[in-house]
Amino acid sequence: MFKDLLDIAILLTDGVKYTATLFVVTMIGSLPLGLLLTFMRTGKSRILRGITGFYVYIMRGTPLLLQLYFFYYGLPFIPGMRNVLVLDRFTAAMLAFVLNYAAYFCEIFRGGMISVDKGQYEAARVLGFSKGQTLGKIVLPQMLRVSLPSIANESITLVKDTALVTAIGVTEILYFAKATVNRQAVFTAYPVAAVFYLVMTFAITKLFDYLERRYSF
């Protein structure tokens, strides 16, 4: 029994590579992109504000699964892109995830930015800080700190969302679990896969707990 479980776990380990890479790439890509979108969304230019508002609306208003299909199956249908925009499965997955999560992070950061009191900008100004210094030294640290719990929440959602890419055939954990169930007719692959996800969410929870304590003020 125990040996069976271990065998399944070893099988699934092959998928961890993709799950973990997708998670890391999405975080590394979407956090800075989300921050950039926040600056555009809250900036002076009405055009940029409009564009980012629309972008966020599209990304949050449509299913991530649909976006995955779009980037994997849909792009080549764009006229003139037949041979140019053919992405391999995993690239399409990473692209869709980064673009999608950036929209969510944009809104989280925007919330954090709004929470910074206007008195902070005024204090910075009368002390002579430039606009850039005010943003970098006063506003950004506060807004990141305020955003931490929501980012933690979103990261855990991301761990689970990685399973969606099985739909376009990326061989991540769930893909192997399903294959194992189909092939060996043993249902236990699903609970084993669940444990994999739980381990990851546990680690992420702990990491963010630490960050929240480390940067409390």
Added chain:
Amino acid sequence: MSILEVNSLKKSFGEVNVLDGVSFTVEKGDAIAVIGPSGSGKSTLLRCLIGLERADGGDIVINGKNLMQNGVYVNDRQMRDVCSCMGMVFQSFNLFPHMTVMDNLIAAPVSVRKEDKASAIARAEKLLADVELSDKANVYPSSLSGGQKQRVAIARALMMEPDILLFDEPTSSLDPQLTAEVLAVMKQLAEKRMTMIVVTHEMGFAREAANKVMFMGDKTILQMGSTEDIFERPSDPRIKEFIQSIL
């Protein structure tokens, strides 16, 4: 030469006229208490002086340098330069919550004036001792009382060695005991001949520490003069009424 000259200052928020022809001068070493009813434009006046608000008309000359002439401001760069000789203390303290007390004090000297960190720390330690908060250098503002926060805010403003220090109701959100400790610090500054403009409801400060009182009402200065002038010989029935109402 006066350290600050304001002439025919005008300011509206949309349709609402808030300052309509405010003129006064401040001499080096003056401690001016600005009093007057709520909504009379006291905060707006201070904010126009330090560039947090843009006035619509008039002249402002600080330390001999134009900030605004005939309703036209100097460019942003010059504005920064002219305003850099002023500091401001807010009712809501506005300390940086993510920085320790020490970092609050040295942030601007180090980033704005490019002062050497060690020398900024040395000056900060002295100022913290002056406001009796040496033991709080390494704590975050959230663990301070309101009175302590405001004393840190004063020390932070002093770190930039301003020629003029503006206060907008520095004690209005404090209970009486904490008010006293902040007023004590401000009195010391007045005794050291720091040039100060203090919007306050504390008549104690106006009477004891200020050498001049400016009374604002109806979008302008109703009377400005020595403390005795205002309290003993108010020139306007509105001033008499206000003084009676708060005593």
